[in-house]
Amino acid sequence: MIKRAIVLLFLLALGSLFAQLLGEYSPDVTLNETARYYAERTAEELGAANVVTAIVVTYRGLDTLGEVTVLFLASTIVGLVLAAGRGHAGRPGVRVPAGELLTTGSRFLMPLVMLLGVYVFVNGHLTPGGGFQGGAIVASGALLALLANPAKHFSHAVISVVESIAGVAYVLVGVLGMVWAGGFLDNRFLPLGEFGALASAGAIPVIYTLIGLKVGAELSSMLANLSETEEL
Amino acid sequence: MSQWMSVLTVVMCVAMLVAGCVAVWARQITVGILAAGLVSLVASVVFLVMASPDVAMTEAAIGSGLTTFLFFFVLGRVRGGEHDGESHD
Numbered sequence: 001m002i003k004r005a006i007v008l009l010f011l012l013a014l015g016s017l018f019a020q021l022l023g024e025y026s027p028d029v030t031l032n033e034t035a036r037y038y039a040e041r042t043a044e045e046l047g048a049a050n051v052v053t054a055i056v057v058t059y060r061g062l063d064t065l066g067e068v069t070v071l072f073l074a075s076t077i078v079g080l081v082l083a084a085g086r087g088h089a090g091r092p093g094v095r096v097p098a099g100e101l102l103t104t105g106s107r108f109l110m111p112l113v114m115l116l117g118v119y120v121f122v123n124g125h126l127t128p129g130g131g132f133q134g135g136a137i138v139a140s141g142a143l144l145a146l147l148a149n150p151a152k153h154f155s156h157a158v159i160s161v162v163e164s165i166a167g168v169a170y171v172l173v174g175v176l177g178m179v180w181a182g183g184f185l186d187n188r189f190l191p192l193g194e195f196g197a198l199a200s201a202g203a204i205p206v207i208y209t210l211i212g213l214k215v216g217a218e219l220s221s222m223l224a225n226l227s228e229t230e231e232l
Numbered sequence: 233m234s235q236w237m238s239v240l241t242v243v244m245c246v247a248m249l250v251a252g253c254v255a256v257w258a259r260q261i262t263v264g265i266l267a268a269g270l271v272s273l274v275a276s277v278v279f280l281v282m283a284s285p286d287v288a289m290t291e292a293a294i295g296s297g298l299t300t301f302l303f304f305f306v307l308g309r310v311r312g313g314e315h316d317g318e319s320h321d
Contacts, residue, residue: 219298
């Protein structure tokens, strides 16, 4: 009883807090100082057509490195936890074979999905999207392959090699920016190129390709781990 | 934003609220998982309408795609122990 009262009290406090926020909310008419700097200076400073990408990869690049690290830790812990449970349940369970529709459809769709993922992270500095989105799309392609053929085993060695090399190369590119340009993860040590071209915006496409590979490998390995230990 | 877009946004937000309630109160877990995926799917369309395609892509790929399947994988894995935590306080 007293537990319920505490929960109710807590919810009321939270509700009044949100109501206060909503009451005081008034939309900004102009960009604030930081946003204006990003909106006006990105194109000439970094040569990236997508302002969001320029902020994520260069201006706030250290935060992105942190995000990638968090994702890496999460996928490692999932692998660790599932590996501990695999000791006594190591036998492959009886698998329900995928239907004809799914098998045929995935044979057609999987390459397209993978290609879209690669397109999204290679063009991160020009069009919406980038490393995280492209990586997630690549992982969806891997998921499709897993669903169509549950008995198939992903090569964990290949996945972890791709992931490790991408991670190390990401940090190395960041250090190169510190040596040859303004600071850690500065993209200007490579030529900025022509605005709007695929090979432009300095190191941003390189960094986003590495992030895309890393995120795709991490999410795929998480899904493969889960699917392999699943008992049906 | 034109008036039609505003109406569309409000309709989608209501749909999100309804799907969220279904996700919480659904009797079958699978229905709940699908409703939670639907919330993300509609949210990604709302993000797109409100001119943030980068966030919309993340939401569509991770929120409605991978997370839904992650839930199903985990559900398939814990099925055997579904009644383990039945003790009431």
